[in-house]
Amino acid sequence: MSQETMSSARERARSFDHLDPAVADTVHEALGEFRRGCPVAHSEAHGGMFVVTRYDDLRHVAENGQIFSSAAEVGAVVVAPETGGVIAPLFEQDLAEHAAWRKHLQSFFTPRAAARHTGYVRRVAAEVVAELRPRGRADLVPDLCARIPPLVIASLMGIPEPERPVLASLVRRLAGAESEEEAAPVGQEYTGFLLDQIRSRRGADGDDVLTSVVNSEIGGKPAGDYELLKFAFLLVAAGNLTTTDQLASILLELARDGELRARVVADRGLIPQLVEESVRHESAVAATGRTVVAETELAGVPLQPGDRMLLTWGSGNRDERHFPDGDEFRLGRPRRPHLGWGAGAHRCLGLHVARVELRVILEELLAAIPDFTLPDGFVPRRTYGVIRGVRALPVTWPV
Numbered sequence: 001m002s003q004e005t006m007s008s009a010r011e012r013a014r015s016f017d018h019l020d021p022a023v024a025d026t027v028h029e030a031l032g033e034f035r036r037g038c039p040v041a042h043s044e045a046h047g048g049m050f051v052v053t054r055y056d057d058l059r060h061v062a063e064n065g066q067i068f069s070s071a072a073e074v075g076a077v078v079v080a081p082e083t084g085g086v087i088a089p090l091f092e093q094d095l096a097e098h099a100a101w102r103k104h105l106q107s108f109f110t111p112r113a114a115a116r117h118t119g120y121v122r123r124v125a126a127e128v129v130a131e132l133r134p135r136g137r138a139d140l141v142p143d144l145c146a147r148i149p150p151l152v153i154a155s156l157m158g159i160p161e162p163e164r165p166v167l168a169s170l171v172r173r174l175a176g177a178e179s180e181e182e183a184a185p186v187g188q189e190y191t192g193f194l195l196d197q198i199r200s201r202r203g204a205d206g207d208d209v210l211t212s213v214v215n216s217e218i219g220g221k222p223a224g225d226y227e228l229l230k231f232a233f234l235l236v237a238a239g240n241l242t243t244t245d246q247l248a249s250i251l252l253e254l255a256r257d258g259e260l261r262a263r264v265v266a267d268r269g270l271i272p273q274l275v276e277e278s279v280r281h282e283s284a285v286a287a288t289g290r291t292v293v294a295e296t297e298l299a300g301v302p303l304q305p306g307d308r309m310l311l312t313w314g315s316g317n318r319d320e321r322h323f324p325d326g327d328e329f330r331l332g333r334p335r336r337p338h339l340g341w342g343a344g345a346h347r348c349l350g351l352h353v354a355r356v357e358l359r360v361i362l363e364e365l366l367a368a369i370p371d372f373t374l375p376d377g378f379v380p381r382r383t384y385g386v387i388r389g390v391r392a393l394p395v396t397w398p399v
């Protein structure tokens with residue numbers, strides 16, 4: 001690597017802002033350049049942060065919570081409401097406090113617990129697909145991808161089935177708001193809905209995630225309403241936007257690669273591999289943050305308490321030292337632990353639920369509509385930020 005290439009990577013990194021919509025189309029090219037030229041690159045965005053791009057460095061940060069804290073992240077909690085400095089249980093906790101919450105929640109997220117959602121996901125997915133099929137056209141992002149994940153999260157939180165569409169509609173309206181003025185009243189309604197859910201569970205029976213955390217002393221103390229509110233917001237965000245956008249990335253791949261689609265339609269047993277390769281190739285959780293709490297160094301870069309780190313998971317998944325031809329989407333790659341679900345203590349708690357959802361929705365879609373295509377010359381508009389997705393998938397199919 002020449003000095004010139006390294007300094008050009010450093011220069012590009014200086015203005016890198018993961019929340020700027022303009023970075024989305026060329027983000028892998030930019031992260032690849034940082035990985036090779038300045039793997040822990042300094043950006044001036046958001047008051048300054050270090051962009052971590054290599055697989056081994058990402059793992060190191062994620063596995064050392066005593067140095068790299070989750071308590072104050074770089075842009076990872078933008079979806080949570082302002083609750084006066086309250087720390088969100090689980091998501092923003094470290095070490096022993098975090099471990100206590102994780103242990104408490106574990107039983108709701110095992111492979112066996114996740115499999116219990118199969119019937120509900122299949123029923124809802126079959127209904128949505130049956131409604132779409134006679135139309136012969138759809139924008140698969142709002143019409144399919146965004147419709148099922150909020151219902152599943154609502155079910156996990158023990159929201160009765162008739163009220164689940166209320167949560168789905170609130171998150172859709174919030175995500176679709178185009179200005180802060182438009183988002184504010186929806187945010188208030190959403191906050192009110194979740195607070196009602198939390199308060200109505202006090203003293204109630206129920207074997208769902210929310211009732212359980214409302215009525216337990218975790219780590220030796222009960223959580224207050226606002227801690228629980230922040231937890232609920234982040235749980236919905238973690239389970240909803242992620243799965244919606246991962247599905248969109250998978251469908252984009254299937255829509256533009258007819259050969260891949262034909263293989264998967266002919267052998268639905270390939271769907272779990274398809275899902276896993278998509279989580280490696282375009283992890284829906286693109287970039288989350290940590291804050292340095294003890295002096296250290298990473299890839300030769302000295303770090304001080306207060307320095308903020310941006311973990312670009314998708315970059316680690318294309319790190320040429322671990323994934324040859326990482327930019328290529330390829331079924332049948334040798335199985336290797338990738339970073340699409342994160343790593344360390346905060347590794348995705350809901351990954352088995354996500355796998356069930358994505359598999360079942362794809363099974364239902366491909367059985368009913370195996371031959372959807374995008375318009376000729378379609379150029380996808382991608383998103384990047386905390387979440388990586390696709391804005392629209394306007395497909396048609398023969399009816």
Ligand code: HEM
Pocket residue numbers: 062090091092102153156235238239240242243246279283284285288289313339340341342343345346347348349350351353354
């Ligand atoms: C394809 C979909 C998904 C992807 C790619 C994904 C990815 C991730 C990643 C990368 C992290 C780690 C973030 C960090 O360490 O900064 C994470 C954490 C988390 N995810 Fe997921 N996720 C997905 C779906 C879900 C679902 C469906 C749920 C819930 C049902 C969920 C619940 C969580 C929770 C609770 C955490 C925080 C864990 C902790 O802090 O200990 N995720 N996810």
